[in-house]
Amino acid sequence: MPTISRGHVPPPEHSPGREPHRAREIAESFGADAGRYDRTRPAYPEALVEAVVSASPGPEILDVGAGTGIEARQLQAAGCTVLGVEPDERMAEFARRTGVEVEVATFEAWDPAGRTFDAVVAGQAWHWVDPVAGAAKAARVLRPGGLLAAFWHVFQLPPDVAEAFAEAYRRAVPDSPFDFRAAMSAPDTYQGLLAKVVDGIREAGAFGEPEQWRFDWERSYTREEWLDQMPTSGALTRLPPDALAEVLESVGAAVDAMGGAFTMRYATVAVATTRTGTAGTGPRA
Numbered sequence: 001m002p003t004i005s006r007g008h009v010p011p012p013e014h015s016p017g018r019e020p021h022r023a024r025e026i027a028e029s030f031g032a033d034a035g036r037y038d039r040t041r042p043a044y045p046e047a048l049v050e051a052v053v054s055a056s057p058g059p060e061i062l063d064v065g066a067g068t069g070i071e072a073r074q075l076q077a078a079g080c081t082v083l084g085v086e087p088d089e090r091m092a093e094f095a096r097r098t099g100v101e102v103e104v105a106t107f108e109a110w111d112p113a114g115r116t117f118d119a120v121v122a123g124q125a126w127h128w129v130d131p132v133a134g135a136a137k138a139a140r141v142l143r144p145g146g147l148l149a150a151f152w153h154v155f156q157l158p159p160d161v162a163e164a165f166a167e168a169y170r171r172a173v174p175d176s177p178f179d180f181r182a183a184m185s186a187p188d189t190y191q192g193l194l195a196k197v198v199d200g201i202r203e204a205g206a207f208g209e210p211e212q213w214r215f216d217w218e219r220s221y222t223r224e225e226w227l228d229q230m231p232t233s234g235a236l237t238r239l240p241p242d243a244l245a246e247v248l249e250s251v252g253a254a255v256d257a258m259g260g261a262f263t264m265r266y267a268t269v270a271v272a273t274t275r276t277g278t279a280g281t282g283p284r285a
Helices: 030-040 046-055 070-077 089-097 131-141 159-172 187-204 223-232 241-257
Strands: 003-008 060-064 081-086 101-104 117-123 142-156 211-222 261-274
Touching (some): 030 223, 046 070, 046 117, 046 211, 046 261, 060 131, 070 117, 081 089, 117 131, 131 142, 142 187, 159 241, 223 241
Antiparallel strands (some): 142 261
């Protein structure tokens, strides 16, 4: 069973490099194979879904960066009414076919048309949103006491598989800004990202002190299952076919050397906070 730990987020550890929310070409590349994305990306721990439902003052939820509707369907199954906002029409159309209502826009540009919600959530997506503008927009559409929760899966590959991935990617894309050796080592590497989310929330000035949640779990993958998921990574969605094939071949060989399967350690990490104030109170300018 997943476990949850709660605590204050550590001080910011800003990392250098391009801000993710400015990399629109990557953010809007996942719809190239929406079916694969929905089929292979893992769902969220039920304990996280239960935590969101418990912390929300009501069932009406706005899902930012809804993608193909993975978390939206889980929240619907828990009794929530979910509206998605998704910038990629291809992802949005897939989600609609699964029963999720989705409007196409970036969150920053989306028009709520006077609508308000009990919770704003974002699964694997808030890093594509400007952290300050996004928090301010969430504050405007949340009812008093409403929940803002942004969450991500952090995975820890077996060392041999991670090394094969990093080395093959370096050969295929020598000028890439991605550092897989650092990014795939442990959940603690996400603290810089989480700290930026917290900074944005604090700057919006309309929320209580953010909490950090963490849910630990595991999933087993066969070689075929992992190679099927890999092309949905933001680092791989825009690779030329020959470069992608080189990366997949190297990783596949590493998994073969482990017996054709492995167990992935996951931590689903979240930043969660509550909208303060009374009806009509907006964020700090």
